[in-house]
Amino acid sequence: MAAEGECWSQTPEVRRLFPTFVWKAQLRPEVYEPLNALILGRLEAMRRERPPLQQGETWQSKHGLHGLPEFRSLVSCIHTAAEGVLEFLRIGSSELRITGCWANVSAPGGGHRTHTHPNNFLSGVYYVQVQADADTVNFHDPRGQAAIIRPPVTELTAYNTDQVVVEIGTGTLLVFPAWLPHSVDANRSENPRISVSFNIMFASFAETMGEPLWGEK
Numbered sequence: 001m002a003a004e005g006e007c008w009s010q011t012p013e014v015r016r017l018f019p020t021f022v023w024k025a026q027l028r029p030e031v032y033e034p035l036n037a038l039i040l041g042r043l044e045a046m047r048r049e050r051p052p053l054q055q056g057e058t059w060q061s062k063h064g065l066h067g068l069p070e071f072r073s074l075v076s077c078i079h080t081a082a083e084g085v086l087e088f089l090r091i092g093s094s095e096l097r098i099t100g101c102w103a104n105v106s107a108p109g110g111g112h113r114t115h116t117h118p119n120n121f122l123s124g125v126y127y128v129q130v131q132a133d134a135d136t137v138n139f140h141d142p143r144g145q146a147a148i149i150r151p152p153v154t155e156l157t158a159y160n161t162d163q164v165v166v167e168i169g170t171g172t173l174l175v176f177p178a179w180l181p182h183s184v185d186a187n188r189s190e191n192p193r194i195s196v197s198f199n200i201m202f203a204s205f206a207e208t209m210g211e212p213l214w215g216e217k
């Protein structure tokens with residue numbers, strides 16, 4: 001077999017095809033501290049009549065939190081993040097709409113199975129209360145065919161892993177494609193893990209973007 005130097009005129013290149021983004025931002029303390037106090041107060045009021053969560057339980061609120069005054073500065077940050085994503089993706093100015101926004105409260109032991117958020121362009125999560133042993137979220141390889149042959153590897157890299165663990169903290173805001181499967185490990189801390197999830201879609205998808213790309217009239 002020829003040695004590498006005998007075959008190639010230059011070092012082979014590895015091109016990254018179809019990379020998937022996860023947009024990670026950290027809110028300023030002067031923004032997230034008062035915001036989180038407002039959110040926690042509102043969630044506490046919502047849950048006042050309910051029994052406390054048991055070990056392993058996760059509670060989800062209704063899906064209209066983005067309409068509540070306590071969430072106003074979060075909604076503003078979500079729009080700023082989503083507009084940054086559109087710019088990053090070179091998508092021309094498009095009006096976006098938050099189509100759903102809800103809270104997740106996980107007692108110790110509670111988590112979320114792998115899922116996607118259909119019928120939206122972007123999804124995201126804002127972290128209100130997380131702590132050590134409850135401070136990660138998992139993203140899974142969306143290419144189902146890549147799992148057909150998975151030989152053992154000597155080291156996990158971006159090119160051979162089927163899962164990427166992203167570390168988050170209180171005040172972290174993530175935005176990612178709504179089709180990207182994700183999951184949350186069981187909360188291994190002794191305190192609740194509290195986050196706010198949301199979905200985003202183009203405001204007038206059918207009117208402005210639903211037509212065939214080839215422009216047939």
Ligand SMILES: [Fe+2]
Pocket residue numbers: 115116117182197
């Ligand atoms: Fe989700």
